[in-house]
Amino acid sequence: DTEVTQTPKHLVMGMTNKKSLKCEQHMGHRAMYWYKQKAKKPPELMFVYSYEKLSINESVPSRFSPECPNSSLLNLHLHALQPEDSALYLCASSQDHSGGKTDTQYFGPGTRLTVL
Amino acid sequence: GNSVTQMEGPVTLSEEAFLTINCTYTATGYPSLFWYVQYPGEGLQLLLKATKADDKGSNKGFEATYRKETTSFHLEKGSVQVSDSAVYFCALANYGGATNKLIFGTGTLLAVQP
Numbered sequence A: 001d002t003e004v005t006q007t008p009k010h011l012v013m014g015m016t017n018k019k020s021l022k023c024e025q026h027m028g029h030r031a032m033y034w035y036k037q038k039a040k041k042p043p044e045l046m047f048v049y050s051y052e053k054l055s056i057n058e059s060v061p062s063r064f065s066p067e068c069p070n071s072s073l074l075n076l077h078l079h080a081l082q083p084e085d086s087a088l089y090l091c092a093s094s095q096d097h098s099g100g101k102t103d104t105q106y107f108g109p110g111t112r113l114t115v116l
Numbered sequence B: 001g002n003s004v005t006q007m008e009g010p011v012t013l014s015e016e017a018f019l020t021i022n023c024t025y026t027a028t029g030y031p032s033l034f035w036y037v038q039y040p041g042e043g044l045q046l047l048l049k050a051t052k053a054d055d056k057g058s059n060k061g062f063e064a065t066y067r068k069e070t071t072s073f074h075l076e077k078g079s080v081q082v083s084d085s086a087v088y089f090c091a092l093a094n095y096g097g098a099t100n101k102l103i104f105g106t107g108t109l110l111a112v113q114p
Helices: none
Strands: A004-007 A010-013 A018-025 A031-037 A044-050 A053-057 A064-070 A073-079 A087-094 A111-115 B003-006 B011-014 B019-021 B023-026 B032-038 B044-050 B056-059 B062-065 B075-077 B086-094 B101-104 B108-113
Touching: A004 A087, A010 A018, A018 A031, A018 A087, A031 A073, A044 A064, A044 A073, A044 B101, A053 A064, A073 A087, B003 B086, B003 B101, B011 B019, B019 B108, B023 B032, B023 B086, B032 B062, B044 B062
Parallel strands: A010 A111, B011 B108
Antiparallel strands: A004 A018, A018 A073, A031 A044, A031 A087, A044 A053, A064 A073, A087 A111, B003 B023, B019 B075, B032 B044, B032 B086, B044 B056, B056 B062, B062 B075, B086 B101, B086 B108
16 A cells, blocks of 8 residues: 545635645555645745754745644644645655665645645 | 656657557666556556566566666566556666655656547
């Protein structure tokens, strides 16, 4: 089973709202990722967690706040977003061998976010 | 640095036509190579992968061969179906640091007409 689940599927929020995106995997993977994808573009990496610790932050604005409560869950907390933050937010996970071997990333279906 | 170049789309084919989507890469060392597919309104699905030179990845009638000498990983399918209409992303992962990163090409939109 290579399933990554994401909730909600769609989210509409105002610029003053606080909301959270959730991601879950039960494959025993130890690396989890957040990506942002604008229309007709490839995904852009935002954050990487490895063994529940933040290992990569691609200079993402602080209005996006990731959290990894345990090895199966990944959250993205949203606050004071701008309309240009509207996009498809994708979660992914991988084994994370961390020993010189590249991993295969498996993606969830995404949350389509609209900021009004 | 690492980069992936894909052919521009859209690619429009009739059902049962032969498909080739070109992908070339630049990388140091020995990257792993992937093709992901994104159907309308969905996330990315892994289509196939290859982890070393001369490996052939295959799935659902699609195949791609890791060619180190030409730094290419072209996607092919002998007979496309309407249900293959999607965006196809070529990507590489090159180990570096604590966690590997995926480098994506720009994506190629495939439209298959009945």
